[in-house]
Amino acid sequence: MDVKTLTKLTKWMETTDLEEITWKNGDEKISLKINNNPEHSATIASSMEPVLAPYIGIFRFARPGKTNHLKEGSAVKRGQELGVVEVGKDFKSVEAPSNGLLKIISIEDGKPVEYGQPLFFFEPR
Amino acid sequence: MFKKVLIANRGEIAVRVMRTLRELGVDSVAVYSEADRSSLHVRLADEAVCIGPAMAKESYLSIPAIISAAKVTGADAIHPGYGFLSENAEFSAACRDNGITFIGPSPKSIQQLGHKSEARKMATKAGVPVTPGTKDCVSVKEAAAAAAKIGFPIMIKAAAGGGGKGIRIVRSADQLANEMNMASSEAKAAFGNGEVYFEKYIELPRHIEVQFARDTHGNVIAFPERDCSIQRRHQKLVEETPSPAVDKKLRAKLEKAAVDLAEAAKYVGVGTVEFLLTQTGEFYFMEVNTRLQVEHPVTECVTGFDLVREQLLAASGEKLTYTGGHTVPLLGHSIEHRINAEDFSRNFAPSVGRIEEWMLPGGPGIRVDTHVYAGYNLPIYYDSMLAKLIVWAPTREMAVERSRRALAEFKVTGVKTTIDAHQLIVESPDFQAGKTDTGFMERLLAPAESVKAA
Numbered sequence: 001m002d003v004k005t006l007t008k009l010t011k012w013m014e015t016t017d018l019e020e021i022t023w024k025n026g027d028e029k030i031s032l033k034i035n036n037n038p039e040h041s042a043t044i045a046s047s048m049e050p051v052l053a054p055y056i057g058i059f060r061f062a063r064p065g066k067t068n069h070l071k072e073g074s075a076v077k078r079g080q081e082l083g084v085v086e087v088g089k090d091f092k093s094v095e096a097p098s099n100g101l102l103k104i105i106s107i108e109d110g111k112p113v114e115y116g117q118p119l120f121f122f123e124p125r
Numbered sequence: 126m127f128k129k130v131l132i133a134n135r136g137e138i139a140v141r142v143m144r145t146l147r148e149l150g151v152d153s154v155a156v157y158s159e160a161d162r163s164s165l166h167v168r169l170a171d172e173a174v175c176i177g178p179a180m181a182k183e184s185y186l187s188i189p190a191i192i193s194a195a196k197v198t199g200a201d202a203i204h205p206g207y208g209f210l211s212e213n214a215e216f217s218a219a220c221r222d223n224g225i226t227f228i229g230p231s232p233k234s235i236q237q238l239g240h241k242s243e244a245r246k247m248a249t250k251a252g253v254p255v256t257p258g259t260k261d262c263v264s265v266k267e268a269a270a271a272a273a274k275i276g277f278p279i280m281i282k283a284a285a286g287g288g289g290k291g292i293r294i295v296r297s298a299d300q301l302a303n304e305m306n307m308a309s310s311e312a313k314a315a316f317g318n319g320e321v322y323f324e325k326y327i328e329l330p331r332h333i334e335v336q337f338a339r340d341t342h343g344n345v346i347a348f349p350e351r352d353c354s355i356q357r358r359h360q361k362l363v364e365e366t367p368s369p370a371v372d373k374k375l376r377a378k379l380e381k382a383a384v385d386l387a388e389a390a391k392y393v394g395v396g397t398v399e400f401l402l403t404q405t406g407e408f409y410f411m412e413v414n415t416r417l418q419v420e421h422p423v424t425e426c427v428t429g430f431d432l433v434r435e436q437l438l439a440a441s442g443e444k445l446t447y448t449g450g451h452t453v454p455l456l457g458h459s460i461e462h463r464i465n466a467e468d469f470s471r472n473f474a475p476s477v478g479r480i481e482e483w484m485l486p487g488g489p490g491i492r493v494d495t496h497v498y499a500g501y502n503l504p505i506y507y508d509s510m511l512a513k514l515i516v517w518a519p520t521r522e523m524a525v526e527r528s529r530r531a532l533a534e535f536k537v538t539g540v541k542t543t544i545d546a547h548q549l550i551v552e553s554p555d556f557q558a559g560k561t562d563t564g565f566m567e568r569l570l571a572p573a574e575s576v577k578a579a
Contacts, residue, residue: 035479056176057193087193088223112197114175115190116159 010034048103050118051094057087059113074102082120085113100124126441127151127202127226131195134206135185137496137513139166142204145433154198156191158184160504165496172198179506185209188219195225202226202440211416212239228440230394230415238390238413248410251389253382256409258324268305269298275325281305283312284320294326329562330401331370332356333408335383336424338395340439344448345387347380348424349455355550357566363550364420365460366427369521369559375406384451395436419463422494426459426517458524462514462532466503468541477503481539486531490517503540511542525557
């Protein structure tokens with residue numbers, strides 16, 4: 001077996017949840033073992049980027065007394081406040097990491113969110 | 126009883142607490158950091174929420190994140206486990222201020238008993254013997270008289286010190302002036318304060334502790350003592366109950382001291398009083414741990430109590446399981462081995478990686494408390510404990526035999542563990558004879574280390 005085939009095989013393995021394979025052909029035998037831990041391989045190719053909750057708490061589109069007219073398809077600017085996470089009497093800002101188009105809003109006002117939960121998906125520009 | 130309890134911890138203790146909650150029909154909430162997503166406590170809980178990044182400071186030690194997690198999940202109480210926020214008065218107060226029950230003592234009790242000099246005052250008030258020493262700081266002028274009153278050997282300790290720093294041992298009067306000068310200038314350099322005080326130095330003591338529980342109705346139980354003398358760099362490795370050095374008469378005195386202290390402090394919950402026991406059988410108060418301890422299972426094995434259950438009963442205002450007296454019967458002998466991911470052959474260096482093989486011992490008298498499973502990746506951010514192996518047998522001799530058998534059955538590959546260090550302990554004639562003190566590990570490892578050096 002050549003390096004090219006080996007590379008192909010390892011690449012293929014990474015797309016599965018296999019951790020170990022053994023291939024046998026006559027006297028030739030090869031065992032491959034990769035670290036296929038889901039924590040390392042759970043990445044999906046996409047042009048969209050998530051905006052994650054910075055804290056555990058209750059999500060609000062706007063601070064008390066303010067409004068927010070954010071819609072799917074809205075253009076957002078880097079650093080723009082997309083919402084807040086209410087933590088006790090404190091509000092943690094959820095900001096757009098760069099300029100782009102807001103594609104998906106995956107959270108509702110007043111819902112609990114945990115740390116690292118995707119709240120929005122946007123396409124950077 | 127509570128409806129839903131959040132466990133502000135990780136690892137084996139989170140799993141341990143959940144087991145009791147399940148038996149009581151109480152829902153459990155796990156909190157976890159990003160590094161613990163695949164941890165067993167997350168899988169076993171009724172609900173789990175991510176509270177922050179891997180660094181403990183921003184997750185398991187973050188009071189706002191944990192309080193927020195309790196609010197979001199609707200938990201009515203928080204169990205802090207051990208370590209992290211378990212002895213933090215500020216956290217206990219934050220729970221109270223947010224209408225959540227902290228499963229542990231009040232902020233006041235934590236401050237009174239968690240603070241060393243405050244706890245010493247409380248012990249003196251309760252009539253519990255404390256290590257002889259000077260009440261206040263000692264000047265050069267007073268030194269000779271103060272030292273003579275305590276009796277050599279003495280320790281010179283920095284008033285502003287801690288963590289074993291700035292301590293000097295003086296064995297005779299002629300060394301005193303010189304050591305006093307050195308201690309004072311060291312303290313000044315390290316802590317910006319040259320004041321020192323004296324305490325009796327106890328040669329090769331045993332570390333003995335008494336678990337107690339007290340409810341809001343004033344019921345108090347003191348459990349048979351645990352012997353935790355086998356330590357390396359102040360970290361406990363093996364704990365057992367009862368202590369081979371304690372007879373019935375001494376046990377009664379130790380238990381009484383714990384009950385008196387719990388009463389004096391009006392303590393609610395479970396706690397542990399630590400004592401130093403001299404070679405000649407005197408004991409002195411050292412400190413109080415205001416939380417559940419790592420080694421609590423040995424007490425459970427010889428008494429049949431579930432200490433987490435007692436903790437929950439006390440915190441919810443109910444009565445303890447047993448209210449018929451201050452002491453409980455003791456049956457048999459129990460030993461706990463803390464199995465860590467450390468390389469014994471490389472001076473206990475931490476070992477990280479993925480657990481490939483994980484074969485636990487079983488059979489009569491064996492209990493293993495762990496959060497580890499085959500395929501688990503050890504996060505590098507937290508302590509290195511993998512499991513607690515607890516054995517029970519009718520006699521100490523049989524318990525030691527059982528430890529030997531269980532340690533040989535325990536197979537772990539992928540990371541290095543301290544199983545072989547425990548085998549060395551179990552094989553030691555001194556351990557088998559029950560002759561242990563806080564210098565045991567140093568003596569046990571000394572020949573091995575000199576072989577490595579050669």
